[in-house]
Amino acid sequence: MIVILGAGAFGTALAITLARSHAVTLWARDPQHAAEMQGTRENARRLPGVSLPENIRVCAEIETVETADAVLLAVPMQRLRALLEEHGARLAGPPLVACCKGIELTTGLGPTQIIAQILPQSPAAILTGPSFAANIAKGLPTALTLACTDDEIGRPLQSLLSTGTLRLYRTTDVIGAELGGALKNVMAIGSGVVMGAGLGESARAALMTRGFAEMCRMATALGARPDTLSGLSGFGDLVLTCTSDQSRNTRFGQSLGRNEAFDPTITVEGAATARAVCQRAAELGIDMPVSRAITALIDGELQVDQAMDMLLSRPLKEE
Numbered sequence: 001m002i003v004i005l006g007a008g009a010f011g012t013a014l015a016i017t018l019a020r021s022h023a024v025t026l027w028a029r030d031p032q033h034a035a036e037m038q039g040t041r042e043n044a045r046r047l048p049g050v051s052l053p054e055n056i057r058v059c060a061e062i063e064t065v066e067t068a069d070a071v072l073l074a075v076p077m078q079r080l081r082a083l084l085e086e087h088g089a090r091l092a093g094p095p096l097v098a099c100c101k102g103i104e105l106t107t108g109l110g111p112t113q114i115i116a117q118i119l120p121q122s123p124a125a126i127l128t129g130p131s132f133a134a135n136i137a138k139g140l141p142t143a144l145t146l147a148c149t150d151d152e153i154g155r156p157l158q159s160l161l162s163t164g165t166l167r168l169y170r171t172t173d174v175i176g177a178e179l180g181g182a183l184k185n186v187m188a189i190g191s192g193v194v195m196g197a198g199l200g201e202s203a204r205a206a207l208m209t210r211g212f213a214e215m216c217r218m219a220t221a222l223g224a225r226p227d228t229l230s231g232l233s234g235f236g237d238l239v240l241t242c243t244s245d246q247s248r249n250t251r252f253g254q255s256l257g258r259n260e261a262f263d264p265t266i267t268v269e270g271a272a273t274a275r276a277v278c279q280r281a282a283e284l285g286i287d288m289p290v291s292r293a294i295t296a297l298i299d300g301e302l303q304v305d306q307a308m309d310m311l312l313s314r315p316l317k318e319e
């Protein structure tokens with residue numbers, strides 16, 4: 001049995017694909033939302049148009065999860081700590097698999113580090129990589145990375161969470177997998193700004209490439225393996241998120257580039273993570289000019305033309 005905490009787009013999509021071979025419990029924090037989904041067999045609020053198979057049980061109470069094979073944590077990054085602090089006592093036992101992408105703004109920590117702080121006895125892993133919830137829910141082919149420092153735990157989790165259409169690759173490089181997923185969202189906002197402001201596809205390719213260099217610089221400084229950044233959780237997710245209008249980070253960036261408002265209820269992980277990245281980079285003494293420019297745009301400290309001037313007037317150097 002698999003328990004999924006968080007009935008957003010991603011939690012629901014994972015529930016749908018995993019329900020092909022497992023009993024799944026999907027937990028929503030709002031009892032009315034849970035009752036709606038249980039009754040209509042659809043998550044009309046977060047993932048409309050896809051039916052929930054009968055073997056997904058939707059609930060608003062976290063009962064004991066001792067018998068679960070794994071608990072998936074599918075809430076936005078900045079909400080993970082609150083979720084674990086509120087419900088941690090009921091989660092002890094099975095492996096906890098973070099399904100969120102980002103860096104916590106208040107601490108600079110990634111999802112598995114937060115799990116380790118709050119529930120140090122629970123094995124922790126992260127599921128990340130290029131995937132849109134709607135694609136997974138429709139059963140379209142998708143490949144993700146399952147990262148767990150303890151391969152004895154990672155191996156069975158890889159089998160447990162792979163389905164006929166969802167293929168998981170495994171790594172022990174949790175830092176690399178987490179940082180790839182976190183940092184690519186910052187670059188996706190930048191890519192959206194470039195396209196929204198009409199700067200062209202060549203500029204987007206430049207931003208993605210120089211952004212990828214920054215991703216690698218920060219991640220390797222923090223102990224990641226370079227090949228992890230070149231894989232699904234880094235390069236793969238960067239490409240998907242920066243080039244698709246399905247991405248909420250990209251759409252947020254497009255609005256920024258056009259000077260338009262963006263619906264604040266939509267999850268945009270890259271916004272808080274951009275600030276966290278700049279703080280962390282400053283502490284570590286790492287040069288991250290693309291991330292700095294994107295953060296200044298998000299915070300309204302720079303306009304697009306000023307950000308471009310800042311990036312283009314930097315001293316010329318070797319690639």
Ligand SMILES: NC(=O)C1=CN([C@@H]2O[C@H](COP(=O)(O)OP(=O)(O)OC[C@H]3O[C@@H](n4cnc5c(N)ncnc54)[C@H](OP(=O)(O)O)[C@@H]3O)[C@@H](O)[C@H]2O)C=CC1
Binds near residue numbers: 010030132
């Ligand atoms: N959507 C996608 O395509 C993908 C998303 N991800 C990652 O998955 C994570 C979740 O995103 P996604 O599902 O899309 O987000 P959504 O905005 O669709 O949903 C977020 C969910 O989290 C719930 N939630 C928010 N705060 C809390 C809290 N404190 N306690 C419990 N539940 C809470 C929300 O509940 P409520 O509805 O009541 O507000 C909602 O169900 C993100 O880190 C994202 O980067 C990864 C890959 C693909």
Ligand SMILES: O=C(CO)COP(=O)(O)O
Binds near residue numbers: 240249268
């Ligand atoms: O993480 C994702 C794709 O891999 C989803 O991207 P958005 O959060 O930008 O929609």
